[in-house]
Amino acid sequence: MNISSLRHHLPTQGTEKGREIAASMLRGDTLNRGPFKEAALEQLSTVPEPWLVRLKSEGIAYVALGYGEDLSQTNLIINYSPERLRKEAGTAKEIAAAVRAEVDAELKKERESETDPLRLGMLEHGRTDLLKDKLAAQLEEAGLGFAVRVTRDLLPLAFLEQENGVEDSGYDEFLEPQETERGLFREILLDLNGPEVVSQKGSEDGPILPNDSILDPADDLILVPYAVFGSKRLSPVSRESYKKINGMYMDQHHGGHFWPGRLIMLDDEATLHPSPILSTHSVVLHETGHAIDYIAEGIPELNHRETIDAMFEADMKRQASGEQRVLTPRATDNAREYFAEAVEAYLTNPTDHDTYKADNHHVLLKQRNPELYEYVDRLMKLPALTATSGPENQGTDPEPANSQ
Ligand SMILES: [Zn+2]
Structure with missing residues (x-):
């Protein structure tokens, strides 16, 4: 597996315990099979350990769906006694x-x-x-x-x-x-x-x-x-609702999250790293970025929502006047995408063989948007995270496949 495009530089990344925590969040048959499991673990273990601990305590589950598979076929679904x-x-x-x-x-x-x-x-x-x-x-x-x-x-x-x-x-x-x-x-x-x-x-x-x-x-x-x-x-x-989310839906969207259910859904091929459809762009890390966004929002001391909303608004103005402040068009969609893309970029190394979202990496994030980089850096280096809960009233957010 080529992991040169995954960025480990903090001592809290890529730890054995981190991999263990990540493994315990993988659900369904697909993500517990050889190459899919290994790829998901490599990507998730770039997330600093305190954040993995926090994601797990929030009850986050990752599931990948193959063609023809739907969520109701996974072990996520409650079988009522x-x-x-x-x-x-x-x-x-x-x-x-x-x-x-x-x-x-x-x-x-x-x-x-x-x-x-x-x-x-x-x-x-x-x-x-x-x-x-x-x-x-x-x-x-x-x-x-x-x-x-x-x-x-x-x-x-x-x-x-x-x-x-x-x-x-x-x-x-x-x-x-x-x-x-x-x-x-x-x-x-x-x-x-x-x-x-x-x-x-x-x-x-x-x-x-x-x-x-x-x-x-x-x-x-x-x-x-x-x-x-x-x-x-x-x-x-x-x-x-589960029947609507199936392998074909995932083919169209690559990934999505359903925050009320603390669920991150992935297309099986998009999970691989590098992925045959997305190269080294990591949907696993992008969707994890969304989860981190919701969790950070629930930690009052961070003042996260206000900070990100204000940064997004200011950057959209600068972007409109010709300055390059974001790394992908997806980041201009809204403040949540802006943040999720930044988390993924922070955890990604530049490579010379990227074909999809090739600019979304650590070096360019630091260069083009040092303020956003600083903020994500500070967040990723937090030693421990208090266990408050994120907002409840959020719906699904599929990632459209046609956004580059
Ligand atoms: Zn997104």
């Missing part, structure tokens, strides 16, 4: 009752003050949507993955099960009803929605409920227990 589902269904039910009461109290005031019959009608119609939005938001806030599904018509149980991958295993008849997948799904469904959700009990014998039962929830809303996917029980909410 019956015990966990039962416990969480109880909490969700309480939340649902509170949200219903809150929405009805809100509508009561509006109903009383509204005299226009048309607007009154719209109020009633909008109740379901209002309820759905509030309930989905509160469940998410509580860390519960039950999906809130609107169903204005009668909903056959068999349809809901098919929609969520819940099937007869073929040997259901030999098991206790609660031990079968359909039995568990129905048990949690009744827990979540109450027995009154079943409007017509069918006659076809099945675990817990007749197979041909019909559902008709009072508010046109149904809480969906879980979805079966690739032999795992997933939250239907996470199944949808």
Whole structure:
């Protein structure tokens, strides 16, 4: 492996312990296989050890996806146990009752003050949507993955099960009803929605409920227990979002991060170093730069966000007047990209065989932007980092492949 383009110059870089910490953050099959693992470790061990310790304590996970692979196939995904589902269904039910009461109290005031019959009608119609939005938001806030599904018509149980991958295993008849997948799904469904959700009990014998039962929830809303996917029980909410992030998505983006999930996602080929698609540009280090950005933001003494935002703004002005202050166009996108690119540059040596983002290295960073270099240098040399948490309300940030 050619690591001449990786920069080790601090005593806290490339340590044996650093490699160990880095290895413990790699998830999924791809990143734990020979060349991918070795490449990820070489790159991550350029990150000074105190930062690796901090990244690990933050719960950061790195995962690489190959073509046709998606996140729901990795071991990152929670496989819900019956015990966990039962416990969480109880909490969700309480939340649902509170949200219903809150929405009805809100509508009561509006109903009383509204005299226009048309607007009154719209109020009633909008109740379901209002309820759905509030309930989905509160469940998410509580860390519960039950999906809130609107169903204005009668909903056959068999349809809901098919929609969520819940099937007869073929040997259901030999098991206790609660031990079968359909039995568990129905048990949690009744827990979540109450027995009154079943409007017509069918006659076809099945675990817990007749197979041909019909559902008709009072508010046109149904809480969906879980979805079966690739032999795992997933939250239907996470199944949808995880399915969107797959190997093809990664081919288009090379890498991305999802800060709320403390997740760094990489295209498998982009992980290699040098990479057949990105040469010595390191998506691993760029994405780690984003994580460092969020963590630094959570350390008040650093005044990190204000510092970087101000530097970015000043540099964009200088850049606009013809001065070269940044090393890549990506760094001009926003203050977060500006910082992530700088971290990667700081940890990269110049080489003569770069074809992609060839300017993004240590020497040019110091030359073109000594202030930014000084700041990153100071950050990288911090001896220890206090364990406060970064901001929570950030979404995914895919790296577009077409940015050079
Ligand atoms: Zn980025």
